[in-house]
Amino acid sequence: MQYKTPYTPPTVTVDAVMFQLIDNALNVALIQRSTEPFKGEWALPGGYAPQGETTLQALERIVLHKAGVSILNDLSYIEQLYTFDSVARDPRGHAVAVTYMGCGQNIHPDQAKAVVTFFPVNNLPPMAYDHAEIVKYAHNRLIAKLTYTNAVYAFLPQYFTLAELQTAYEAVFGYELDKRNFRKKFLSLGLTEETDQMRREGAHRPARLHRFKSPDLEVLSRSFD
Amino acid sequence: MQYKTPYTPPTVTVDAVMFQLIDNALNVALIQRSTEPFKGEWALPGGYAPQGETTLQALERIVLHKAGVSILNDLSYIEQLYTFDSVARDPRGHAVAVTYMGCGQNIHPDQAKAVVTFFPVNNLPPMAYDHAEIVKYAHNRLIAKLTYTNAVYAFLPQYFTLAELQTAYEAVFGYELDKRNFRKKFLSLGLTEETDQMRREGAHRPARLHRFKSPDLEVLSRSFD
DNA sequence: AGGATATGGTGTATACTAAACACTATGCAG
DNA sequence: CTGCATAGTGTTTAGTATACACCATATCCT
Known part of the structure:
Protein backbone atom coordinates (compact mmCIF):
# COMPACT_ATOMS: atom_id res chain seq x y z
CA MET A 1 0.00 0.00 0.00
CA TYR A 148 -8.03 -24.23 32.49
CA THR A 149 -4.45 -25.45 32.04
CA ASN A 150 -1.82 -27.25 34.08
CA ALA A 151 0.24 -24.04 34.27
CA VAL A 152 0.83 -24.33 38.03
CA TYR A 153 3.78 -26.50 37.25
CA ALA A 154 5.65 -23.32 36.40
CA PHE A 155 5.65 -22.25 40.04
CA LEU A 156 6.80 -25.55 41.47
CA PRO A 157 10.07 -27.45 41.58
CA GLN A 158 10.20 -30.85 39.95
CA TYR A 159 9.29 -32.61 43.19
CA PHE A 160 6.68 -30.98 45.40
CA THR A 161 4.16 -31.75 48.09
CA LEU A 162 0.41 -31.46 47.66
CA ALA A 163 0.44 -28.73 50.28
CA GLU A 164 2.85 -26.70 48.16
CA LEU A 165 0.66 -27.27 45.14
CA GLN A 166 -2.40 -26.06 46.97
CA THR A 167 -0.52 -23.03 48.28
CA ALA A 168 0.46 -22.11 44.73
CA TYR A 169 -3.16 -22.09 43.64
CA GLU A 170 -4.18 -20.12 46.69
CA ALA A 171 -1.46 -17.52 46.16
CA VAL A 172 -2.57 -16.93 42.58
CA PHE A 173 -6.31 -17.07 43.22
CA GLY A 174 -6.11 -14.95 46.34
CA TYR A 175 -8.32 -17.14 48.48
CA GLU A 176 -8.11 -20.41 50.36
CA LEU A 177 -9.19 -23.82 49.19
CA ASP A 178 -10.50 -26.82 51.10
CA LYS A 179 -7.73 -29.36 51.47
CA ARG A 180 -9.80 -32.48 50.93
CA ASN A 181 -11.75 -31.16 47.98
CA PHE A 182 -8.60 -29.71 46.44
CA ARG A 183 -6.76 -33.00 46.53
CA LYS A 184 -9.69 -35.00 45.30
CA LYS A 185 -10.29 -32.70 42.35
CA PHE A 186 -6.67 -32.13 41.43
CA LEU A 187 -5.67 -35.76 41.63
CA SER A 188 -8.66 -36.72 39.49
CA LEU A 189 -7.10 -34.72 36.65
CA GLY A 190 -4.31 -37.26 36.51
CA LEU A 191 -1.63 -34.69 35.72
CA THR A 192 0.75 -35.78 38.42
CA GLU A 193 2.10 -38.97 39.90
CA GLU A 194 3.34 -39.93 43.34
CA THR A 195 7.01 -40.56 43.77
CA ASP A 196 8.52 -42.77 46.44
CA GLN A 197 10.28 -39.80 47.98
CA MET A 198 9.14 -38.00 51.08
CA ARG A 199 10.04 -34.60 52.44
CA ARG A 200 10.89 -34.62 56.13
CA GLU A 201 11.14 -31.20 57.75
CA GLY A 202 10.02 -30.02 61.14
CA ALA A 203 8.48 -31.93 63.99
CA HIS A 204 5.66 -33.57 62.09
CA ARG A 205 4.73 -36.27 59.67
CA PRO A 206 6.67 -36.12 56.38
CA ALA A 207 4.91 -35.30 53.12
CA ARG A 208 4.96 -37.40 50.00
CA LEU A 209 6.53 -35.76 46.97
CA HIS A 210 4.70 -35.68 43.66
CA ARG A 211 5.74 -34.68 40.17
CA PHE A 212 4.04 -33.72 36.91
CA LYS A 213 3.86 -36.46 34.30
CA SER A 214 4.36 -33.98 31.45
CA PRO A 215 6.53 -30.85 31.49
CA ASP A 216 4.38 -29.20 28.82
CA LEU A 217 1.42 -26.88 29.00
CA GLU A 218 -1.85 -28.77 28.60
CA VAL A 219 -5.38 -27.50 28.33
CA LEU A 220 -7.58 -29.37 30.77
CA SER A 221 -10.74 -31.07 29.64
CA ARG A 222 -12.45 -30.32 32.94
CA SER A 223 -11.32 -26.98 34.23
CA PHE A 224 -10.11 -26.39 37.72
CA ASP A 225 -11.94 -24.39 40.38
CA MET B 1 18.47 2.68 26.99
CA TYR B 148 -17.48 -17.52 29.20
CA THR B 149 -19.04 -14.26 28.06
CA ASN B 150 -22.31 -13.10 26.51
CA ALA B 151 -20.49 -12.32 23.24
CA VAL B 152 -23.09 -14.12 21.08
CA TYR B 153 -25.04 -10.91 21.08
CA ALA B 154 -22.58 -9.65 18.48
CA PHE B 155 -23.93 -12.09 15.90
CA LEU B 156 -27.60 -11.38 16.49
CA PRO B 157 -29.97 -8.55 15.66
CA GLN B 158 -31.63 -6.74 18.53
CA TYR B 159 -34.66 -9.04 18.44
CA PHE B 160 -34.05 -12.71 17.81
CA THR B 161 -35.58 -16.12 18.34
CA LEU B 162 -34.13 -18.76 20.60
CA ALA B 163 -33.63 -20.93 17.53
CA GLU B 164 -31.44 -18.21 15.99
CA LEU B 165 -29.52 -17.94 19.22
CA GLN B 166 -28.88 -21.66 19.33
CA THR B 167 -27.85 -21.65 15.68
CA ALA B 168 -25.29 -18.93 16.41
CA TYR B 169 -23.69 -21.04 19.12
CA GLU B 170 -23.74 -24.11 16.89
CA ALA B 171 -22.14 -22.27 13.99
CA VAL B 172 -19.27 -21.06 16.18
CA PHE B 173 -18.80 -24.28 18.14
CA GLY B 174 -19.09 -26.48 15.10
CA TYR B 175 -21.46 -28.99 16.60
CA GLU B 176 -25.12 -29.27 17.46
CA LEU B 177 -26.75 -28.67 20.80
CA ASP B 178 -29.83 -30.20 22.39
CA LYS B 179 -32.70 -27.77 22.10
CA ARG B 180 -34.24 -28.33 25.51
CA ASN B 181 -30.97 -28.32 27.43
CA PHE B 182 -29.76 -25.30 25.51
CA ARG B 183 -32.81 -23.24 26.37
CA LYS B 184 -32.84 -24.30 29.99
CA LYS B 185 -29.18 -23.45 30.50
CA PHE B 186 -29.15 -20.25 28.50
CA LEU B 187 -32.29 -18.84 30.01
CA SER B 188 -30.99 -19.63 33.49
CA LEU B 189 -28.19 -17.13 32.86
CA GLY B 190 -30.77 -14.37 32.83
CA LEU B 191 -29.02 -12.39 30.09
CA THR B 192 -32.06 -11.99 27.91
CA GLU B 193 -35.72 -11.16 28.29
CA GLU B 194 -38.80 -12.12 26.34
CA THR B 195 -40.48 -9.43 24.30
CA ASP B 196 -44.14 -9.43 23.37
CA GLN B 197 -43.24 -9.65 19.70
CA MET B 198 -43.42 -12.78 17.63
CA ARG B 199 -41.85 -13.66 14.32
CA ARG B 200 -44.26 -15.28 11.89
CA GLU B 201 -42.66 -16.79 8.80
CA GLY B 202 -43.49 -19.97 6.94
CA ALA B 203 -46.20 -22.49 7.53
CA HIS B 204 -45.64 -23.11 11.20
CA ARG B 205 -46.06 -21.75 14.68
CA PRO B 206 -44.46 -18.31 15.15
CA ALA B 207 -41.46 -17.84 17.40
CA ARG B 208 -41.24 -15.46 20.30
CA LEU B 209 -38.59 -12.75 19.98
CA HIS B 210 -36.10 -12.16 22.77
CA ARG B 211 -33.54 -9.44 23.39
CA PHE B 212 -30.44 -8.98 25.53
CA LYS B 213 -30.94 -6.95 28.68
CA SER B 214 -27.51 -5.34 28.39
CA PRO B 215 -25.70 -4.39 25.16
CA ASP B 216 -22.30 -4.74 26.83
CA LEU B 217 -19.87 -7.60 27.07
CA GLU B 218 -20.22 -9.45 30.35
CA VAL B 219 -18.20 -12.27 31.82
CA LEU B 220 -20.50 -15.04 32.97
CA SER B 221 -20.35 -16.40 36.48
CA ARG B 222 -21.28 -19.88 35.29
CA SER B 223 -19.78 -20.49 31.91
CA PHE B 224 -21.69 -21.83 28.99
CA ASP B 225 -21.30 -25.26 27.43
C1' DA C 1 -63.08 -26.71 6.36
C1' DG C 2 -59.78 -29.84 7.49
C1' DG C 3 -55.56 -32.14 7.11
C1' DA C 4 -50.56 -31.92 6.15
C1' DT C 5 -46.44 -29.64 7.18
C1' DA C 6 -42.89 -27.33 9.44
C1' DT C 7 -41.00 -25.15 13.24
C1' DG C 8 -41.90 -23.59 18.28
C1' DG C 9 -41.99 -24.88 22.81
C1' DT C 10 -41.84 -27.79 27.05
C1' DG C 11 -40.32 -31.69 31.59
C1' DT C 12 -38.37 -35.57 33.89
C1' DA C 13 -35.16 -39.05 35.36
C1' DT C 14 -30.35 -40.10 35.96
C1' DA C 15 -25.48 -39.39 36.37
C1' DC C 16 -21.97 -36.52 37.58
C1' DT C 17 -19.67 -32.74 39.81
C1' DA C 18 -19.22 -29.40 43.63
C1' DA C 19 -19.31 -28.13 48.43
C1' DA C 20 -19.37 -28.61 53.23
C1' DC C 21 -17.29 -30.67 56.88
C1' DA C 22 -13.55 -33.37 61.23
C1' DC C 23 -10.75 -36.71 62.60
C1' DT C 24 -6.69 -39.98 62.52
C1' DA C 25 -1.54 -40.63 61.19
C1' DT C 26 3.21 -39.90 61.95
C1' DG C 27 7.83 -38.02 62.65
C1' DC C 28 10.40 -35.04 65.65
C1' DA C 29 11.57 -32.35 69.80
C1' DG C 30 11.84 -32.04 74.38
C1' DC D 1 6.50 -40.92 76.23
C1' DT D 2 4.01 -36.80 75.47
C1' DG D 3 3.07 -32.73 72.88
C1' DC D 4 3.15 -30.61 68.61
C1' DA D 5 2.72 -29.63 63.88
C1' DT D 6 1.63 -30.93 59.48
C1' DA D 7 0.03 -35.03 56.39
C1' DG D 8 -3.54 -37.55 54.87
C1' DT D 9 -8.22 -39.35 54.24
C1' DG D 10 -14.54 -40.08 53.11
C1' DT D 11 -19.19 -39.13 53.30
C1' DT D 12 -23.29 -36.57 52.75
C1' DT D 13 -25.88 -33.25 50.29
C1' DA D 14 -26.92 -29.97 46.83
C1' DG D 15 -26.47 -28.48 42.32
C1' DT D 16 -25.50 -29.00 37.49
C1' DA D 17 -25.27 -31.72 33.14
C1' DT D 18 -27.13 -35.05 30.08
C1' DA D 19 -30.27 -37.86 27.65
C1' DC D 20 -34.45 -38.09 25.70
C1' DA D 21 -40.05 -37.38 22.97
C1' DC D 22 -44.12 -35.25 22.43
C1' DC D 23 -47.67 -31.57 21.97
C1' DA D 24 -48.69 -26.59 20.05
C1' DT D 25 -49.79 -23.63 16.40
C1' DA D 26 -49.74 -20.79 12.14
C1' DT D 27 -49.86 -21.50 7.20
C1' DC D 28 -50.64 -23.81 2.92
C1' DC D 29 -53.07 -26.78 0.08
C1' DT D 30 -57.00 -29.18 -1.53
Missing part, protein backbone atom coordinates in the same frame (compact mmCIF):
# COMPACT_ATOMS: atom_id res chain seq x y z
CA GLN A 2 1.22 3.47 -0.84
CA TYR A 3 1.30 6.44 1.52
CA LYS A 4 1.65 10.07 0.55
CA THR A 5 4.18 10.52 3.31
CA PRO A 6 6.85 7.86 3.83
CA TYR A 7 5.78 5.22 6.32
CA THR A 8 7.15 5.78 9.83
CA PRO A 9 6.45 2.95 12.23
CA PRO A 10 5.75 3.62 15.89
CA THR A 11 8.29 2.82 18.54
CA VAL A 12 7.92 -0.81 19.59
CA THR A 13 8.76 -1.77 23.13
CA VAL A 14 8.62 -5.04 25.06
CA ASP A 15 7.93 -5.61 28.75
CA ALA A 16 7.96 -8.70 30.94
CA VAL A 17 5.68 -9.53 33.85
CA MET A 18 7.56 -12.24 35.74
CA PHE A 19 5.77 -14.01 38.56
CA GLN A 20 7.27 -16.10 41.29
CA LEU A 21 6.06 -17.39 44.63
CA ILE A 22 7.93 -16.04 47.63
CA ASP A 23 6.84 -16.95 51.15
CA ASN A 24 3.58 -18.37 49.82
CA ALA A 25 2.70 -15.09 48.09
CA LEU A 26 2.59 -14.22 44.41
CA ASN A 27 5.35 -11.75 43.57
CA VAL A 28 6.27 -9.71 40.49
CA ALA A 29 9.77 -8.71 39.39
CA LEU A 30 10.32 -4.96 39.05
CA ILE A 31 13.31 -2.79 38.38
CA GLN A 32 14.00 0.75 39.44
CA ARG A 33 14.37 3.03 36.44
CA SER A 34 17.79 4.64 36.13
CA THR A 35 16.85 7.16 33.44
CA GLU A 36 14.10 9.62 32.60
CA PRO A 37 11.20 9.44 32.19
CA PHE A 38 10.06 8.08 35.54
CA LYS A 39 13.65 7.98 36.83
CA GLY A 40 13.77 6.28 40.20
CA GLU A 41 10.31 4.76 39.90
CA TRP A 42 9.54 1.07 39.77
CA ALA A 43 8.73 -0.46 36.42
CA LEU A 44 8.50 -3.75 34.57
CA PRO A 45 11.77 -4.73 32.93
CA GLY A 46 11.61 -3.91 29.24
CA GLY A 47 12.95 -1.81 26.43
CA TYR A 48 13.02 -1.14 22.71
CA ALA A 49 12.34 -3.91 20.22
CA PRO A 50 14.29 -3.27 17.02
CA GLN A 51 13.79 -4.40 13.47
CA GLY A 52 15.09 -7.91 12.80
CA GLU A 53 14.51 -9.46 16.22
CA THR A 54 11.27 -11.07 17.33
CA THR A 55 9.76 -9.34 20.32
CA LEU A 56 10.57 -12.38 22.44
CA GLN A 57 14.20 -12.35 21.35
CA ALA A 58 14.41 -8.65 22.14
CA LEU A 59 12.84 -9.25 25.53
CA GLU A 60 15.31 -12.00 26.37
CA ARG A 61 18.25 -9.73 25.52
CA ILE A 62 16.85 -6.69 27.33
CA VAL A 63 15.70 -8.43 30.51
CA LEU A 64 19.01 -10.27 30.75
CA HIS A 65 20.84 -6.97 30.42
CA LYS A 66 18.64 -4.85 32.69
CA ALA A 67 17.52 -7.32 35.31
CA GLY A 68 20.01 -10.17 35.07
CA VAL A 69 17.22 -12.66 34.37
CA SER A 70 16.99 -14.96 31.37
CA ILE A 71 13.33 -15.34 30.55
CA LEU A 72 14.11 -18.39 28.45
CA ASN A 73 16.16 -20.19 31.08
CA ASP A 74 14.84 -18.86 34.38
CA LEU A 75 11.13 -19.04 33.60
CA SER A 76 9.26 -22.31 33.27
CA TYR A 77 6.49 -20.75 31.24
CA ILE A 78 6.09 -17.65 29.14
CA GLU A 79 3.36 -16.35 26.88
CA GLN A 80 2.45 -13.17 25.10
CA LEU A 81 0.09 -11.12 27.23
CA TYR A 82 -1.28 -8.18 25.26
CA THR A 83 -0.13 -5.28 23.11
CA PHE A 84 -0.74 -1.93 24.76
CA ASP A 85 -0.67 0.99 22.39
CA SER A 86 -2.59 3.98 23.65
CA VAL A 87 -0.82 7.01 22.22
CA ALA A 88 -0.53 8.68 25.63
CA ARG A 89 1.00 5.79 27.57
CA ASP A 90 4.59 6.95 27.03
CA PRO A 91 5.36 10.65 27.63
CA ARG A 92 8.12 10.51 25.02
CA GLY A 93 5.64 9.72 22.26
CA HIS A 94 3.60 6.96 20.77
CA ALA A 95 4.92 3.54 21.76
CA VAL A 96 3.42 0.13 21.13
CA ALA A 97 4.27 -2.21 23.99
CA VAL A 98 4.18 -5.94 23.32
CA THR A 99 4.01 -7.51 26.77
CA TYR A 100 4.78 -11.02 27.95
CA MET A 101 3.90 -12.86 31.11
CA GLY A 102 5.86 -15.70 32.66
CA CYS A 103 6.32 -17.73 35.81
CA GLY A 104 9.33 -19.28 37.46
CA GLN A 105 10.06 -21.19 40.60
CA ASN A 106 13.57 -20.10 41.24
CA ILE A 107 14.46 -16.95 39.39
CA HIS A 108 18.15 -16.36 40.03
CA PRO A 109 19.23 -12.96 38.83
CA ASP A 110 22.85 -12.76 37.80
CA GLN A 111 24.18 -11.17 40.97
CA ALA A 112 26.43 -8.73 39.13
CA LYS A 113 23.40 -7.14 37.48
CA ALA A 114 20.78 -8.05 40.04
CA VAL A 115 18.77 -4.89 40.10
CA VAL A 116 15.51 -6.80 40.09
CA THR A 117 13.28 -6.77 43.15
CA PHE A 118 10.22 -8.89 43.84
CA PHE A 119 7.05 -7.31 45.20
CA PRO A 120 3.91 -9.12 46.33
CA VAL A 121 1.09 -8.46 43.88
CA ASN A 122 -1.17 -7.20 46.62
CA ASN A 123 1.43 -4.76 47.90
CA LEU A 124 2.90 -3.14 44.83
CA PRO A 125 4.75 0.17 44.84
CA PRO A 126 3.65 3.04 42.58
CA MET A 127 4.77 2.17 39.09
CA ALA A 128 5.88 4.02 35.96
CA TYR A 129 3.82 4.28 32.77
CA ASP A 130 0.71 2.09 32.75
CA HIS A 131 2.65 -0.77 34.33
CA ALA A 132 0.28 -1.17 37.26
CA GLU A 133 -2.51 -1.82 34.78
CA ILE A 134 -0.35 -4.32 32.91
CA VAL A 135 0.45 -6.25 36.08
CA LYS A 136 -3.23 -6.42 36.96
CA TYR A 137 -4.05 -7.65 33.47
CA ALA A 138 -1.33 -10.29 33.77
CA HIS A 139 -2.60 -11.43 37.14
CA ASN A 140 -6.09 -11.92 35.73
CA ARG A 141 -4.69 -13.87 32.81
CA LEU A 142 -2.67 -15.99 35.19
CA ILE A 143 -5.73 -16.85 37.26
CA ALA A 144 -7.49 -17.94 34.08
CA LYS A 145 -4.50 -20.00 32.94
CA LEU A 146 -4.38 -21.84 36.23
CA THR A 147 -8.03 -22.75 35.97
CA GLN B 2 21.29 3.42 24.59
CA TYR B 3 22.05 1.53 21.42
CA LYS B 4 25.28 1.62 19.53
CA THR B 5 23.34 1.81 16.30
CA PRO B 6 20.34 4.15 16.08
CA TYR B 7 17.10 2.44 17.00
CA THR B 8 15.09 1.26 13.99
CA PRO B 9 11.67 -0.11 14.85
CA PRO B 10 10.18 -3.02 12.93
CA THR B 11 7.35 -2.50 10.50
CA VAL B 12 4.05 -2.62 12.36
CA THR B 13 0.98 -3.92 10.57
CA VAL B 14 -2.61 -4.47 11.62
CA ASP B 15 -5.08 -7.10 10.42
CA ALA B 16 -8.74 -7.73 11.10
CA VAL B 17 -10.54 -11.06 11.43
CA MET B 18 -14.20 -10.18 10.95
CA PHE B 19 -16.77 -12.88 11.60
CA GLN B 20 -20.37 -12.93 10.53
CA LEU B 21 -23.03 -15.60 10.27
CA ILE B 22 -24.25 -16.28 6.76
CA ASP B 23 -26.76 -19.06 6.10
CA ASN B 24 -26.22 -20.44 9.60
CA ALA B 25 -22.48 -20.75 9.02
CA LEU B 26 -19.59 -18.81 10.51
CA ASN B 27 -17.92 -16.72 7.82
CA VAL B 28 -14.77 -14.59 7.65
CA ALA B 29 -14.23 -11.46 5.58
CA LEU B 30 -11.30 -11.66 3.14
CA ILE B 31 -9.99 -9.44 0.39
CA GLN B 32 -8.08 -10.30 -2.73
CA ARG B 33 -4.66 -8.71 -2.73
CA SER B 34 -4.09 -6.27 -5.58
CA THR B 35 -0.34 -5.92 -5.14
CA GLU B 36 2.72 -8.04 -4.54
CA PRO B 37 3.54 -9.98 -2.49
CA PHE B 38 0.81 -12.58 -2.76
CA LYS B 39 -0.93 -10.59 -5.51
CA GLY B 40 -4.28 -12.16 -6.32
CA GLU B 41 -4.39 -14.28 -3.19
CA TRP B 42 -6.93 -13.99 -0.43
CA ALA B 43 -5.90 -12.25 2.76
CA LEU B 44 -7.25 -10.60 5.86
CA PRO B 45 -7.86 -6.90 5.38
CA GLY B 46 -5.00 -4.96 6.94
CA GLY B 47 -2.05 -2.69 6.34
CA TYR B 48 0.65 -0.55 7.88
CA ALA B 49 0.19 1.06 11.28
CA PRO B 50 2.09 4.34 11.44
CA GLN B 51 3.46 6.36 14.30
CA GLY B 52 0.85 8.52 16.02
CA GLU B 53 -2.23 6.34 15.49
CA THR B 54 -3.31 3.54 17.79
CA THR B 55 -3.38 0.21 16.06
CA LEU B 56 -7.17 0.20 16.30
CA GLN B 57 -7.41 3.63 14.70
CA ALA B 58 -5.10 2.50 11.92
CA LEU B 59 -7.18 -0.62 11.44
CA GLU B 60 -10.40 1.36 11.17
CA ARG B 61 -8.89 3.63 8.51
CA ILE B 62 -7.30 0.80 6.54
CA VAL B 63 -10.22 -1.61 6.59
CA LEU B 64 -12.61 1.16 5.61
CA HIS B 65 -10.35 2.04 2.71
CA LYS B 66 -9.54 -1.47 1.51
CA ALA B 67 -12.70 -3.37 2.30
CA GLY B 68 -15.36 -0.69 2.70
CA VAL B 69 -16.15 -1.88 6.21
CA SER B 70 -16.07 0.27 9.33
CA ILE B 71 -14.95 -1.96 12.16
CA LEU B 72 -16.23 0.57 14.67
CA ASN B 73 -19.69 0.95 13.16
CA ASP B 74 -20.29 -2.35 11.39
CA LEU B 75 -19.03 -4.67 14.10
CA SER B 76 -20.86 -5.19 17.39
CA TYR B 77 -17.77 -6.42 19.14
CA ILE B 78 -14.05 -6.13 18.61
CA GLU B 79 -11.05 -7.14 20.62
CA GLN B 80 -7.34 -7.44 20.16
CA LEU B 81 -6.39 -10.97 19.19
CA TYR B 82 -2.65 -11.47 19.27
CA THR B 83 0.56 -9.94 17.97
CA PHE B 84 2.30 -12.13 15.43
CA ASP B 85 5.93 -11.29 14.87
CA SER B 86 7.95 -14.15 13.56
CA VAL B 87 10.66 -12.58 11.43
CA ALA B 88 9.83 -14.79 8.44
CA ARG B 89 6.11 -14.17 8.25
CA ASP B 90 6.40 -11.35 5.71
CA PRO B 91 8.68 -11.96 2.70
CA ARG B 92 9.44 -8.22 2.52
CA GLY B 93 11.09 -8.27 5.92
CA HIS B 94 10.38 -8.32 9.59
CA ALA B 95 6.83 -7.16 10.35
CA VAL B 96 4.99 -7.19 13.64
CA ALA B 97 1.28 -7.77 13.03
CA VAL B 98 -1.16 -6.62 15.71
CA THR B 99 -4.36 -8.49 14.93
CA TYR B 100 -7.95 -7.86 15.99
CA MET B 101 -11.01 -10.04 15.94
CA GLY B 102 -14.59 -8.86 15.69
CA CYS B 103 -18.13 -9.98 15.00
CA GLY B 104 -21.06 -8.34 13.29
CA GLN B 105 -24.57 -9.27 12.36
CA ASN B 106 -25.00 -7.18 9.29
CA ILE B 107 -21.71 -6.09 7.82
CA HIS B 108 -22.56 -3.79 4.94
CA PRO B 109 -19.52 -2.98 2.86
CA ASP B 110 -19.64 0.37 1.13
CA GLN B 111 -20.68 -0.89 -2.29
CA ALA B 112 -18.30 1.42 -4.13
CA LYS B 113 -15.32 -0.22 -2.44
CA ALA B 114 -16.88 -3.58 -1.70
CA VAL B 115 -14.00 -5.84 -2.47
CA VAL B 116 -14.63 -7.90 0.63
CA THR B 117 -15.85 -11.49 0.33
CA PHE B 118 -17.11 -13.77 3.05
CA PHE B 119 -15.91 -17.36 3.24
CA PRO B 120 -17.17 -20.07 5.61
CA VAL B 121 -14.51 -20.88 8.18
CA ASN B 122 -14.57 -24.54 7.30
CA ASN B 123 -14.14 -23.87 3.60
CA LEU B 124 -11.46 -21.22 3.38
CA PRO B 125 -9.40 -20.54 0.25
CA PRO B 126 -5.60 -20.64 0.37
CA MET B 127 -4.47 -17.47 2.08
CA ALA B 128 -1.47 -15.14 1.96
CA TYR B 129 1.15 -14.82 4.71
CA ASP B 130 0.25 -16.72 7.90
CA HIS B 131 -3.35 -15.59 7.66
CA ALA B 132 -4.81 -19.09 7.73
CA GLU B 133 -3.13 -19.58 11.10
CA ILE B 134 -4.47 -16.23 12.33
CA VAL B 135 -8.03 -17.13 11.35
CA LYS B 136 -7.74 -20.44 13.17
CA TYR B 137 -6.42 -18.68 16.24
CA ALA B 138 -9.29 -16.20 16.07
CA HIS B 139 -11.84 -18.97 15.74
CA ASN B 140 -10.50 -20.69 18.85
CA ARG B 141 -10.60 -17.42 20.74
CA LEU B 142 -14.14 -16.85 19.57
CA ILE B 143 -15.25 -20.27 20.82
CA ALA B 144 -13.76 -19.45 24.21
CA LYS B 145 -15.41 -16.04 24.29
CA LEU B 146 -18.81 -17.53 23.60
CA THR B 147 -18.41 -19.98 26.46
